[in-house]
Structure formats: structure tokens, C-alpha cells
Amino acid sequence: MNAIDRSHHKPAAKLLSGNAACAQGAIDAGCTFFAGYPITPSSEIAERLSSLLPKAGGVFIQMEDEIAAMAAVVGASMGGVKALTATSGPGFSLKQENIGYAAGAEIPCVIVNVMRGGPSTGMPTRPSQADIFQTRYGSHGDYPIIVLVPASAREIYDETLRAFDLAEICRTPVILLYDQVIAQSSETVALGGRPPAHATRKWASGPRESYKPYAAGDDLVPAMPRPGDGYRTHTTGLTHSESGFPSQDPETVTRNLGRLYAKLEKHRDLIDSYEAVRCEDAELVIVAIGISARAARRAVDACRAEGHKVGLFRPITLWPFPEIALREATKSAKTILVPELNIGQLRLEIERLLRDRRVEGLHLISGEPITPAQIAAAATKLATEV
């Protein structure tokens, strides 16, 4: 299957911003194509790659808008290369139709969305975590997608590598989602923290006559035809049969969309990722992502010092949500606290998954990050109530 070649691994540590770590991760993952459009607070990724990519034999292009950037990325990937785009709120909205195309036609690609305050132009230089549902449901129709939510510059580097691996292995778009604070703060990044993996795409091989571009084996991921290899196939955003040609046959349409979901389920061991801190005996578990999870980590220690049994569950993969791990981490918890920089998004998902528990939110929409003290106060209040 997908051989993971770690021979290029060169351990090193560097002081990098989250966005710079993302650009470095893309290069180390073997990305050779970037198309983007400037937008705060994501532009440093494009700026870095405009210098790094041509040196690495790749292509950097600034397109006329985010729709074009997303289309060019899918086009490049259809040509066989690993491709990346990066944006923030308004641009992420524009990319949605072509993200759906990549999901439906099964074209691997990586999209970075650095969250800023919204709606609309919102607060370009302020952090937010309000795109939790847009990353999952932003394009029209039913489709599955992978969303990773790193919480530090170092983790952005690691998760960028993993994003490219998952995109290639599962033939799907993968979204890297993080907030403005992590994007633009500089931290030490251990580049050797996780050796660069190079999952290679499963290319079509074998006889051309009997080849069906969307026929999949046990892993449910069809081998992709590389233009030039002689398969001369058709790729479309219309619902299609295994032959790749348009089909509206009810049985075919149902089977193919079902396979898209089942294909990610099959790879959940690779996809799922999370961190559970002091959850074993926790009566209250904080569930948080990104910058809010970092504040929550400090709050856990503060609460523990006061004698409250508090833990933290931090999804690193947001979608598909690691629900089995969440259930395990919250076994002993009666109460869940969800601190987040939005009006209540992650909380909705946790309420859905843990219907028998009390789930409270701590929602900040002021454009400021939540502090450890704010979370500790909310947790202490809940812990003393029980």
C-alpha cells in the first residue's frame, strides 16, 4: 500500500510562527504546488512558500481570488502533485464549492483555514474559533471530510505532514484549522518531532481496457489515474459510476456516496487523534481545541491544585470527531465544560455525543483569547456545584 519513506528525515529545531511551521511542514511533506490569495492572518504561509517552493522544484502561484486558488489546487492534484492552499474566513467561504468537488471526485488536497473573527470581514487580526461547522458542512450536499486542529506551532508542523498523508491515503481534501494566535506566535518547533512521512498516492496500474477509475478494493480508496499513463479517464463533479462517467442510477449513486463515508471510517485508526490530560478520575472534563485548549491545560493544573478532579480532552482531529476517545475520557465525568471562541459550536457537538451529561459552555466572542483564569473560574464553579 502506501509506503512511508522516512529517509529524508533531518531532525532540527527552529523558532517558527505557526504559519511558518505550516509552510515548512508542506515542504517536508513533499508538497510541490501552492495556489493562494492574500488574506490576514494566513498570508505568511503564501509568502514563505513563494520563496521555498521554487527552490524545491515546485510551483507557487498567487491567483485572482480564492475560488481560483482552490480550483488550481484541485487541478494540480488531478495532475498528480501534492497541493496546498491557505486562507482565512472570507476566503474560506469562497473556496467551498471546489472543496465539495474535491470531496466528490476524490482529489487529494490540503486547505489551511486560519480562523479570524466573523461574520463577513469581521476582525481580521483577532482570533476566533467560529468555523468549526463551516469546515465540516461548508460545501453543499452530503460529503465527509477530515479536519485537523493543531494547538501550537510545533503541532501545526506535525499535523501539516499528517494532513498530506491522510489526503493521499484517503483520496480526500483535508482541512487544517487553527486560530490567529497560534498562526502568528513564534514558538520552538522541533522539526524532528515526527519524522516527515511521505505517503505516496496509489496510482492506477494494470490493463487499461478493464480499468475503472472509481472501483475500489478493500480499503475503499480507488487507485487514481495519472494523466499521461494512458488511462484516459473522465473526472466529474456529477454523481458517477465506477467508470467515472455521469450516472443518476439510484443504486449507483447511493453506493458511491456510501463508500465515501465508509472509506474514512475504514481509516479511523490513522485519522483519529486527540490528547486526554488527567481524565482518568475526572469529575469534570474540559473539551477544547486550539488556543482555548492551551488555556484549559493551565486551568486543569490550577483546579487540581485546589483539589478539584478536572481533566482536559483535546481533539487534534476535529472531524470526524473522535467520539470513542471522548466517551472513554469522560467515563467518570458528570459535567463537561466547553470553552471556545464562538457563540457555542463545539458545545453543540459535545451535547450531541454526551446526551446524558451536563454540558456547559464558556463562549467568548470579543476577539480575545480565553484566559486560563477564566476557564479555571468556570470549572471551579461547576466543580463545587456538583
Place this chain on the structure above:
Amino acid sequence: MFRDAPHFDVRDYLRKEMMPHFLCPGCGHGMALRALLWALHELKIDRDKLAVVSGIGCAGRLSAYIDANTFHTTHGRPLAYATGLALARPDLHVVVITGDGDCLAIGGNHLIHACRRNLKLTCLMLNNEIYGMTGGQVSPTTSETRLTTTTPHGNTEPNFDACALATAAGAGFVGREVTRHVPKMKELIKDGLQHPGFAFIEVLSDCTEVYGRKNDMGSSSEMVLRQKSEMRPSAYRDSVDEPFRSTDLPTGILARNHRPEYGAALRAAAAARAAK
């Protein structure tokens, strides 16, 4: 109908599994497809290395019929997809098929920037003056006074001259032909395919079903014949002077320049930097 040229059998280039095709009887898009396939045949373009990228619309559906690497993308975006594909794979010959709505309305921004960049792509825009696929709504090229399902009292908007637009935006090659003249169309497409930069070719095509009928333009053969006389000449004549010919219906190669090809320039700049 015309007989095929020696050794050119259009069936060799069509996907049998996609037949019968979905075009309405008399639709001009079929003639444009024939001219494209004929041009590819005469230039002996290796179909394994040929990528055809199309948008959404009746014109966009044509890619599925061509036995090559074909990509049916999203409405208005085929030029942007093709830009990524051609930059990632300079070894491929990338042809774009688009419609007047696809290319000039929703995709207008991509068109002007594709012209400006001058990346090697051959863009075939099939202009039937209408949104055929969605049932005959007004398009940016619909002639004034024409009836469409969204201009029930006649179109009052001025229409685009796509070739003037492409020329002004810097396209390396600009040409126009009518479906009435398939051999001439084929020759123009051949010139476009051989141009080293961005080639924009407008084909004046007829939508018999939802445009011709609505405007009492007669049978499909009558529609083709009127291309010769009254079809759209004044709009084009009035809109530009040079470099268009002063005939009633400027066709053929309308502009050509030799600005550097974008992909090659990009690779040369990267190589120069890497060498430092």
C-alpha cells in the same frame, strides 16, 4: 454534411460508452466538437498527453465525449483548474472547453487573468448567446432585443465582445469562427493549439432548442445559414476598430502577440534562483 478528411474518422476520438450524446438535434456545439477533434487529429496530438478541462453547461458536457484525459469541473472555473493542471504538468497539452455564460459571466475574472498570464492553454469558448443548459436565460453575449426566459420583453443589456476583451487583457492568440464553416474552424483551432501561450478561440455556435425556437430563428439549418448574413455583425463591428477586420463578421485570427509564456517564465525564474 461534410465528408471526413482522409484518415479522419471522428468516431476514433469519441467515447463509445458515452453514445448517444445528449446534444439537441442541430446544436452547434456538436460541430465545434468535430472541428476540435479534427484539429487534434491533424496535429497528431497524443491523446494520452491531452487533457481537456471543461466547465458546466452544454458546452461543458463535451469533455466527456472525448477519448482523452478529461475533467468536467465547476461552473465558470475550468480556466482556474486548467491553470493548476498545466503548471503542475507542463508535459500535458491542456485544452479548455467553456460556454459564454461559463467563461464570461461567472468565469469572467478567470478569463481576463488567464489572458494576462499567458500560460499555454487553448481555450475554446462556444458562444451560443444563451444559457443553454439551464433552459435559455440571458447571457453576457445575448444580442440586444432577443427574447430569453429571463428577458421576456427583450434583452436590454449590451453584450460582450469576448475577443476584444481577450485581446485587451493580453491573450497571446485570439480568434473567432462560426460553426457554419467546420474546416475553417478546424484550421483556427489548429493555429490556437500550436500557439506557445494562451490561445482564446470564440466559436459562434447555435442553440437551436432554447434560443432559436424562442426567437423564431427557424430550423437549425436556417440558423446556420443566418450566420452568413445577419448574425451579430454590427455588435462586433461597432465595438472595436483595430485589430479587427472591417468585415461584417470578423472571423479568423484577430490578434496575436509573442509575450513570454507564463509557465516557462516561472520555471526559468525558479531555476535562476536555485542556481544562485
